[in-house]
Amino acid sequence: MLLSELGSYLAPSGHAPAGTKRLSNLLRSPKWEACLLADWLWQQAIERVTALRAAGQEALLVWDDSVLEKSESDHHPDLCSVRSSKARRLTRIRKGFFHPPVTGRPISVAGLHWVGLLVVGLAGPPTVAAMQWWTKRGPHATDHKTVMGLLLARARQQWGRQVRHVWDRGFAGTPWLNQVLETNLRFVLRWPKRYMLLDPWGERRKTWEIARGKRAWSTRQLYDPKRKAHQTVGVLAISVTHPEHARPLWLVVARRKGGKEPWYLLTSDPIRTADDAWAVVIAYARRWQIEQTWRYHKSELGCESPRVWAWERREKFLLMLTLVYAFLLSLLARSCDALREACLRWGCHRTGTRSRLVAAPLYRLRAALSRLLGDHPGTPLKPSLNSG
Numbered sequence: 001m002l003l004s005e006l007g008s009y010l011a012p013s014g015h016a017p018a019g020t021k022r023l024s025n026l027l028r029s030p031k032w033e034a035c036l037l038a039d040w041l042w043q044q045a046i047e048r049v050t051a052l053r054a055a056g057q058e059a060l061l062v063w064d065d066s067v068l069e070k071s072e073s074d075h076h077p078d079l080c081s082v083r084s085s086k087a088r089r090l091t092r093i094r095k096g097f098f099h100p101p102v103t104g105r106p107i108s109v110a111g112l113h114w115v116g117l118l119v120v121g122l123a124g125p126p127t128v129a130a131m132q133w134w135t136k137r138g139p140h141a142t143d144h145k146t147v148m149g150l151l152l153a154r155a156r157q158q159w160g161r162q163v164r165h166v167w168d169r170g171f172a173g174t175p176w177l178n179q180v181l182e183t184n185l186r187f188v189l190r191w192p193k194r195y196m197l198l199d200p201w202g203e204r205r206k207t208w209e210i211a212r213g214k215r216a217w218s219t220r221q222l223y224d225p226k227r228k229a230h231q232t233v234g235v236l237a238i239s240v241t242h243p244e245h246a247r248p249l250w251l252v253v254a255r256r257k258g259g260k261e262p263w264y265l266l267t268s269d270p271i272r273t274a275d276d277a278w279a280v281v282i283a284y285a286r287r288w289q290i291e292q293t294w295r296y297h298k299s300e301l302g303c304e305s306p307r308v309w310a311w312e313r314r315e316k317f318l319l320m321l322t323l324v325y326a327f328l329l330s331l332l333a334r335s336c337d338a339l340r341e342a343c344l345r346w347g348c349h350r351t352g353t354r355s356r357l358v359a360a361p362l363y364r365l366r367a368a369l370s371r372l373l374g375d376h377p378g379t380p381l382k383p384s385l386n387s388g
Contacts, residue, residue, distance in 0.1 A: 003020060003306065003317065006023055007021070007023045007024075027309075027313045027317055028313060034315040034316045034319050037316070037319040037320070037322070037323060038131075038319060040323075041129060041130060041322065041323075042130060042154075044129075044326065045117075045127055045128070045130075046158065049119055049163060052119075053162065058121070058122060058164060058283070059120075059121060059162065059164070060119070060122075060283055061117060061119055061164070061165050062119075062120055062166045062287050062289060062290045063115075063116075063117055063167050063168075063290075064167075064168060064170075064291070064294070065114060065116070066085065066294045067082040067083065067085060067111050067114055068082075068112040068114050068303060069082065069084055069111040070109075070110050070111050070112070070304065076110070077139070078112070078135050078137070078139075078311050079112065079138075080110070080111070080112070080138075081108045081110065082110070082111040082112065083106050083107070083108055084107045084109045084111075087107035088107070112133045112134065113133065113134050113147075114131075114132075115130070115131075115133075115147060115148070116128075116290060116294070117129040117155075118289055119163070124332075124333065125332035125360065126289045126290070126329060127326070128322060128325065128326045130151060131318070132147065132151070133314075133315065134147050139311075152179065152183060153183075156185060161185060164186045164188060165185055165187040165188070166283055166286070166287050167188070167189045169191070169192055172189060172191050174242070174244055177189070177245070181242075181245050181268070185268070186267075186268055187268055188265055188266070188284050189265065189266045190263060190266075191264045191265065192264070193206065193207045193261075193262075193264055194208070195207055196243055197210060197240045197242060197243070198240060198241045199238070200238065207251065208262075210238055210240065211236070211238060211264070214238065216255065217235060217236045217237065217274040218234070218277070219232055219233065220232075220233055220235075220278065221233075222285075231256055233254055233256050233257075234255045235252065235255075235274065235278055235281055236253050237250050237252045237253070238250070238253070239251075247268075250266070250267050250268075250269070250271040251266060252264075252265040252266075252271060252277050252280045252281060253265075254281045263284065293325070297322075297325065300362070300363055301321045301325060303321055328365050329362075332360055332362075340361075340365065343372065347367065347368025347371040347372050348367040348371070
């Protein structure tokens with residue numbers, strides 16, 4: 001989604017350049033800042049957490065980071081070196097290829113670091129809580145510890161222990177774990193199998209060695225939406241501690257059949273029953289929502305496509321794209337089922353099974369809304385003496 005497309009929605013057919021110009025003037029205006037949009041997103045997250053707790057459901061705050069790659073813009077002062085996720089995906093060795101791409105040192109390109117937070121429940125669409133971009137060079141330089149520390153402090157001040165934080169393996173490590181334990185928050189952190197922990201007898205061992213030979217407390221048939229099939233999963237929990245922190249933790253292990261790597265999940269909540277362990281596993285499984293967020297922002301919204309602007313204008317435009325994504329997510333609520341089905345049937349009819357049964361038809365929704373706005377334009381923009 002480029003600036004010209006957003007501008008065309010502001011003006012009727014034949015007046016798209018005027019709408020694009022007005023939107024461009026809005027981005028350059030010094031009368032407002034990007035924090036206005038960021039605060040609105042945070043307020044929506046507050047309302048979602050309140051609604052989940054009122055309904056008796058657990059609220060999850062899912063964290064993840066990514067990169068915004070601008071490999072063709074090497075001379076901009078705000079861009080820093082980031083590891084290319086595209087190159088990592090293209091150089092991955094796949095079965096059946098006898099001459100895979102040459103792999104060696106990580107491939108870095110110019111770009112920005114990207115942090116996102118989503119509020120999700122055990123069911124239903126997510127709600128965007130925060131999107132933040134940062135760099136390690138230039139006048140706006142900062143570092144990962146500072147950015148994550150500020151977000152963690154804000155989440156702690158707003159919700160405390162009312163939400164459960166969910167982190168992937170990229171956050172695993174002693175510095176971040178110590179910072180989280182000092183805040184006394186509830187969390188689920190996927191722990192790498194080769195990282196060290198102290199077992200119940202105080203012996204320092206690798207994570208996979210602590211869980212080796214332990215029988216599952218319980219097994220369930222869980223549905224995997226990615227593979228469209230049910231799979232048998234066994235779960236168990238072990239009391240552990242970190243070598244550099246005395247606070248007791250629990251290691252929840254989820255084993256999937258078929259030779260798949262188990263999940264090793266660290267949590268601060270005490271695990272007394274199998275249901276407590278399953279709650280941790282299901283909470284981490286909901287982390288996949290933020291992976292879909294990165295994919296949609298990069299592929300459909302095209303957040304990496306716009307040219308590089310000044311820092312403030314770029315941040316405003318990226319947050320505008322996030323507002324578009326938040327609006328599409330709001331249409332996935334159950335209260336909008338009839339409206340969504342009518343919009344898809346009228347604006348983006350598809351007969352394929354995959355298109356009809358997808359849980360989050362964000363791509364079809366955007367196409368349907370684009371057609372709706374194109375077929376039913378608004379009133380023409382009237383010229384003004386003060387415009388421009």
